[in-house]
Amino acid sequence: MASLSRRSFLAASGVVAASTLGAVAAPGEVDIVIVGAGAAGIAAARRVAAAGRRFALIEATSRVGGRCMTDRQSFGVPFDRGAHWIHMPDINPLAKLAPQSGLDIYPAPPGQRIRIGRRNAREGETEDFLAALVRANRAIADAARGKADISCAQALPRDLGEWRSTIEFILGPFGCAKNLDEISAIDFARSSERDVDAFCRQGFGTLLEKLAGRIPVQLSTAATRITSTKSSVEIDTTKGTLTARGVIITASTGVLNAGKIKFNPELPKRQADALAKLTLGSYDHVAIEFSGNPLGLQNDDLVFEKATGERTAALLANVAGSTLCMVEIAARFGKSLATAGENAMIAFAQDWLADLYGPEIRRAIKRTQATQWANEPWVLGSFSAASPGAQSGRKVLSEPLRDRIWFAGEAVHETLWGTVGGAWESGDRAAAAALKQLKLA
Numbered sequence: 333m334a335s336l337s338r339r340s341f342l343a344a345s346g347v348v349a350a351s352t353l354g355a356v357a358a359p360g361e362v363d364i365v366i367v368g369a370g371a372a373g374i375a376a377a378r379r380v381a382a383a384g385r386r387f388a389l390i391e392a393t394s395r396v397g398g399r400c401m402t403d404r405q406s407f408g409v410p411f412d413r414g415a416h417w418i419h420m421p422d423i424n425p426l427a428k429l430a431p432q433s434g435l436d437i438y439p440a441p442p443g444q445r446i447r448i449g450r451r452n453a454r455e456g457e458t459e460d461f462l463a464a465l466v467r468a469n470r471a472i473a474d475a476a477r478g479k480a481d482i483s484c485a486q487a488l489p490r491d492l493g494e495w496r497s498t499i500e501f502i503l504g505p506f507g508c509a510k511n512l513d514e515i516s517a518i519d520f521a522r523s524s525e526r527d528v529d530a531f532c533r534q535g536f537g538t539l540l541e542k543l544a545g546r547i548p549v550q551l552s553t554a555a556t557r558i559t560s561t562k563s564s565v566e567i568d569t570t571k572g573t574l575t576a577r578g579v580i581i582t583a584s585t586g587v588l589n590a591g592k593i594k595f596n597p598e599l600p601k602r603q604a605d606a607l608a609k610l611t612l613g614s615y616d617h618v619a620i621e622f623s624g625n626p627l628g629l630q631n632d633d634l635v636f637e638k639a640t641g642e643r644t645a646a647l648l649a650n651v652a653g654s655t656l657c658m659v660e661i662a663a664r665f666g667k668s669l670a671t672a673g674e675n676a677m678i679a680f681a682q683d684w685l686a687d688l689y690g691p692e693i694r695r696a697i698k699r700t701q702a703t704q705w706a707n708e709p710w711v712l713g714s715f716s717a718a719s720p721g722a723q724s725g726r727k728v729l730s731e732p733l734r735d736r737i738w739f740a741g742e743a744v745h746e747t748l749w750g751t752v753g754g755a756w757e758s759g760d761r762a763a764a765a766a767l768k769q770l771k772l773a
Contacts, residue, residue: 361386361574361575361576362386362387362388362574362575362576363380363385363386363387363576363577363578363770363772364376364380364385364386364387364388364576364577364578364579364580364763364766364767364770364772365387365388365390365565365567365574365576365578365579365580366380366387366388366389366390366579366580366582366763367390367555367558367567367579367580367581367582367583367593368390368391368392368398368581368582368583368741369389369390369391369396369397369398369544369547369549369551370396370397370398370399370400370540370582370741370755371397371398371400371426371540371742371752371755371756371759372398372582372740372741372742372744372755372756372758372759372762373389373391373398373580373582373740373759374389374396374540374543374544374547374756374759375755375756375757375758375759375760375763376580376582376740376759376760376762376763377389377544377547377549377763378543378547378760379759379760379763379764379767380763380766380767381547383767383772383773385767385772388550388574388576389547389548389549389550390549390550390553390554390555390567390569390574391549391550391551391552391553392552392553392554392555392570392583392710393551393552393710394551394552395551396540396541396544396549396551397414397537397540397541397544398414398540398582398584398711398755399414399415399584399705399711399714399715399752400412400414400415400536400537400539400540400752401413401414401537402534402535402536402537402538402541403537404535404538406619406699406701407619407621407654407656407699407701409651409652409654409656410533410534410535410538410652411535411619411651411656411701412535412536412537412617413537413617413703414536414537414703414705415536415537415751415752416531416536416617416648416658417440417526417529417530417531417751418437418529418530418531418532418536418752418753419524419526419528419529419751419753420524420525420526420528420529420753421437421439421528421529421530422528424530424753425753425756425757425760426539426543426752426753426756427530429539429543430532430539433539433542433543434542435532435533435534435538435539435542436532436533436534437530437531437532437533438530438531438533439528439529439530440529440530440531440632440634441630441631441632441633441634442528443634444634444635444636445629445633445634445635445636446458446461446498446635446636446637446638447635447636447637447638447688448637448638449638449688450687450688450689450690453638457638460495461495461498461499461638464492464493464495464499465495465499465502465503467489467492468488468489468492468499468503469503471487471488471489472484472487472488472503472517472520472521473521474487475487475517475521476517476518476520476521476522480721481516481517481518481720481721481723482517482720483512483513483514483515483516483517483720484503484504484512484513484515484516484517484520485500485504485511485512485513485515486513486517487517488500488512494638495638497639497640497641497642497644498636498637498638498639498644500512500642501636501639501642501644501646502636502646503520504663505613505615505642505661505662505663505664505665505666506636506646506660506662508520508613508663508717508750509612509613509614509615509662509663509713509714509715509717509750510613510614510663510717511642511663511664514613514663514717514719515717515718515719515720516717516718516719516720516721516722516723517720518718518723519717519718519722519723519726519749520717522723522746522747523747523748523749523750524747524748526751531632531651531652533652536752540752550571552570552571553569553570553571554569554570554592554710555567555568555569555581555583555593556568556569556570556592556593556594557593557594557595557596558579558581558593558594558595558596558737559595559596560579560595560596560597560733560734560736560737564576564577564736565577565578565579565736565737567579577736577770577772578736578737578738578766578769578770579736579737579738580738580739580740580759580762580763580766581593581737581738581739581740582739582740582741582755582759583710583741584612584710584711584712584713584741584743585607585610585611585612585713585716585741585743586611586612586711586712586713587710587711587712588607589607589608589611590712592710599733600733602728603728603729603733603739605725606722606724606725606726606728606729607725607729609718609719609721609722609725610716610718610722610725610726610729610743611713611716611719612706612711612712612713612714612715612716613662613663613713613714613715613716613717614662614663614664614666614667614670614705614706614713614714615660615661615662615663615666615705615714615715616660616661616662616666616669616670616677616702616703616704616705616714617658617659617660617702617703618658618659618660618661618677618678618680618681618700618701618702618703619656619657619658619700619701619702620656620657620658620659620678620681620682620685620697620700621655621656621657621697621698621699621700622655622656622657622693622696622697622698623655623696623697623698624655624696625650625655626689626692626693626696627647627649627657627685627689627693629649629650630649630650631649631650631651631652631653632648632649632650632651632652633647633648633649633650634646634647634648634649635647635648635649635688637684637688642663642664642665643665644665644684645659645660645661645666645680645681645684646659646660647659647660647685648660655698657685659681659684659685661677661680661681662714667706670702670704670706670707674701674702674704677702677704678700678701678702681700681702682694682697682700715742715743715749715750715751716742716743716749716750717749717750718749723746726743726744726745726746726749727746729743729744730744730746730758730761730762732765732766732769735769738762738765738766739762740755740758740759740761740762740763741755741758741759742754742755742758744758744762745757745758
């Protein structure tokens with residue numbers, strides 16, 4: 333999810349020094365089981381480890397990082413297949429931890445380029461676009477103060493004119509992984525400011541791997557059922573049963589809504605409804621490796637087009653100074669392409685770039701690849717955006733369940749949803765709450 337200007341946030345994160353980790357093992361009965369080794373799970377494990385408590389961190393897949401995954405093989409340079417943007421690096425806990433890991437965090441270029449056909453927007457055209465974007469953001473914020481929640485699409489000004497499709501794409505698919513008619517105006521307005529960003533040169537997924545490096549993780553171990561009693565919880569997994577005093581669940585809402593983890597007793601209607609209305613959107617990268625720089629763009633340039641409908645995308649060019657570019661496709665249109673398959677995604681991306689920069693750029697294309705997060709069995713989508721009337725579900729999920737079960741992840745954070753920083757902060761908070769409730773702090 334890339335930069336959108338809204339309100340600023342406070343990142344009170346409870347960062348734990350890496351030197352405190354590694355002393356806690358996880359066999360047999362433990363104090364806390366953490367389900368999922370993405371950002372939220374890693375943060376929770378670091379918090380529990382710092383308290384000197386016994387924990388088990390289990391992960392259904394064969395790697396850590398969740399929706400943060402850096403591919404270093406396909407193109408010979410780091411390719412973030414999932415999250416890539418580090419929002420508000422001055423106060424983002426992950427950016428603060430990166431130097432301890434020996435990784436390089438550098439600022440993203442400010443602003444964006446607008447392409448109109450095969451030329452860049454002129455200064456006056458860019459000013460018109462930015463003015464329309466400000467009015468759209470303001471209208472959604474105004475609508476969020478109303479008595480009833482409405483969709484962002486309903487809140488948009490009617491006089492956006494020729495910039496409407498571009499703004500709808502930037503605020504909806506690009507920013508939230510859903511179309512604006514599927515997004516709560518309150519949820520959108522409460523999302524924290526994301527207008528200053530940074531990147532990790534070695535990849536965001538690499539950073540998560542480093543932060544998990546000294547934590548014992550049981551990989552390829554999927555939780556299948558969670559049974560809670562007055563005194564304990566039992567977590568059935570594909571490799572046996574774990575018993576603990578409490579459990580922190582960081583699985584995506586896609587996984588939970590699919591029923592991949594059963595609950596005994598079943599989840600109360602309050603929590604089940606919250607999950608059902610915090611579904612994951614669709615957001616994928618089509619990576620294109622070029623020979624040289626046929627697009628004539630700077631490192632990490634962000635490019636939109638003056639769109640005429642939903643059939644559009646965004647471009648992040650020359651990632652981290654490489655010749656790798658990422659075409660970002662999302663929401664309903666992106667989902668339809670992903671359903672059609674990787675070849676359809678790549679074909680669209682190549683055609684779209686050729687329309688903007690000329691057919692000759694095709695000769696400079698080398699290797700290509702597309703992500704398909706909806707097909708990842710232990711993710712099933714990208715990130716959450718609340719449907720109209722459902723923003724309160726985030727707070728519901730942050731509440732302890734039966735004083736033994738805590739949920740964490742990007743979907744649980746009320747203002748940093750859709751971000752790795754939000755997932756991290758949510759995991760840290762859940763662990764702190766669990767330690768206190770279980771009298772382990």
